[in-house]
Structure formats: C-alpha cells, structure tokens
Amino acid sequence: MNPSSETVARSATPAPALRFWLAGAGLIALAALILFAMGRNPICTCGTVKLWVGDPNTADNSQHIADWYTLSHVIHGFLFCGLFWLLARSRPLGFRALLALVVEAGWEILENSPLIINRYREGTIALGYEGDSILNSVSDILFMLVGFLIASRLPVWATVALAIFFELLALYAIRDNLTLNVLMLIYPIASVKAWQSGL
Template identity: 65%
Template sequence: MRPARRGIARTHILIAAAIAAIAIATLLAMGRPPICTCGTIELWHGAVDAGNSQHVADWYTPSHIVHGFLFYALGWLLLRRRPVGERLVLAVLIEAAWEVIENTPFVIDRYREATIALGYTGDSVLNSAADIGWMVLGFLLAWRLPVAATVALAVALELLALWVIRDNLTLNVLMLLWPIEAVRAWQGGA
C-alpha cells in the first residue's frame, strides 16, 4: 500500500505564481509580443511554421511537459527530504528563467544557426506563460504517476514529436549544444 502524499502548500503555489508573473513581466519589458503578431490566439497550433511558439500549445508543448518530468526527478534525487511544494517552486524558477533566456537575441540567433528553426523569432508572452504551465502539468503528473508510467509517457511524447515534426526535447538540446549537420539535414526533410 502506498503512503498518502501530502499536498502542495498554498504558500508554494503563490510563490510559483509570483515567479511566473515576474517572468511574464520581464518578457513584456524585453519587448516580446503579448500574443502572436498574427493577431489571433489559438489553443492548438498544429502547423510547423511561424505560428510555433506563439500560441497556447503546439508540437513543442510535449517538451515542456517532459521538462516537468525531469525537474520533478531532479528535485526528488537532490531534495527528496524537502516538501514537494519547494521542489515545484524550484522547477517553476528554472522553467521561468529558461523562458526569459530563450527569448534573448543570443539564444534566438543560436536556434536559427544551429537548428532547423530558421525563421524563429522567439516566443510570444502567451506561449511562454503557457510553457511554464505545461511544465507544471508535467511536474504534477510525475508527482502523482508511478515512475514507470512517467517514463513511458516521456518516451511516448518524445517519439510522437519526433515522428510528427522531426524534433523533440532530446534533439533540441543536442542541436543547441552540439549541432550535427546530418541531423539538421534529416530534420529539414533531406
């Protein structure tokens, strides 16, 4: 029989929300567009085009869910004696920081030069906020699901994105850190 799991304290939820709000304010101060410059808001943008990273969800959303799985695992490994709410706050801090860093000219240019994201202009603020939310969903799923189910779901999400758009979290990290021309050619359909 599994021991009962304690919930996440309201204080931790409020701190996580404040971190997300600070990231959103920072992105707005950086001049990021609040929504897609196309003027619409889509819950799902399934095309791989300039609308990616502009709406609530797209084919890169699974990567952010997997971020949540990984941050939960990292927190469990390094901070398992700390309350899960503290680990959630840390996960939100990391994801929020990444959303800000990801939208700097340096990283946007890196995506353009090292990956297949040739027309990438950065995220809308709506997309960045949603990405933080998707990571939180992944974290909460990892907290509640058995480890085997979380691992299976992570593999399934990675394989689905790989199959549909020839990209996923694994390839994204690889191509940002150590670009391989053969992978870029394959991702481009060659």
C-alpha cells in the first residue's frame, strides 16, 4: 500500500473516540426503539415537554427531562465509573462508558416492564406509577453518562462527597433517594413507606 492510499484508509476509519460515541448513540437509540415497542409514550401524555418537574407526586414525574430522581441516575454514573474501572481499568474510558450505557439502558427497559412497575406500586410510595416516558428514559441514560464522565475526572473523595450530597438533598426534598429506592424495591419496610408518605 502506498502512503497516499494508507492515508485515505486511515481517514475513512473513525477515530477510536468517535467510534465509542457512535456506538453509544446507537445503544441509546436502540433502547428508545425497544421502549417504543413496549408501548411506552414518547413524551408525557399531557403533550408538553418540561425541563424540570419538582413535585414527585404528580403525573408529570418521570415523564419529562429531569426531576429529583435524575440525581439517582447521575449517581449510577459514579458507581459504574468505579465498577468498570475495577473490572476493566486496562480498557479505554470510552469502552467502559459503553459498558455503563449497556447496563443503564438495560435497567431503563427492565424498569418499564410490568414486573418492576407493579413492584414500585406495591413496595414504594409510587402508588400511581405507570412507567417513564421514552424522553425521560433517554434523559436518565444521558444523565448517567454525565455522572460517569464527572467521576472519571474527579478524585474519588470528591465523587463520594458529591454522591452523599445528592442523596441528602433528595432525601430532604422528597423523602426519597437512590438508597431508599433500592431498599424499598428489594425489601419494602412499612415504617419507611409511611414516613415517605408523610403519615
């Protein structure tokens, strides 16, 4: 191969970072298509798109771009960054981010299945929960990626401190956070549910 044809071949092949970005975009698009096939609404049935929903006890919760549970997805990114650094630290950051996207997208699909929706209704304060809109699910995946990238650049102590701050902030604002959400999903506690409901 002469030098000029070698140059053309290299330019025709996306750079590694670009390949990771394209693969990530493809994963997110695939998750959105699967959610659509599952019957999820593209956006809120109210017909509007909001940047922020602050009241978790309304039908708008989990239907728009961001809400208090967005903090949990950012923390997902923190956790996945640490996990995949431990499991695959020799691999490029982009590869580890793709692994995080696969897990988060998988969770969004599972979370919007009847199994988890019913579990949320039975075991948590989300009595009227009907699942997320596709917009909200895609936003959750993107916020996880933001958390992953933040954690990849911050010292571990700063990432841990930020995660604790987010957990305490959500706990104060809505009496819920990632820790309680996981607890109540796996092992519902009546007294915790009563406290979260303000009883």
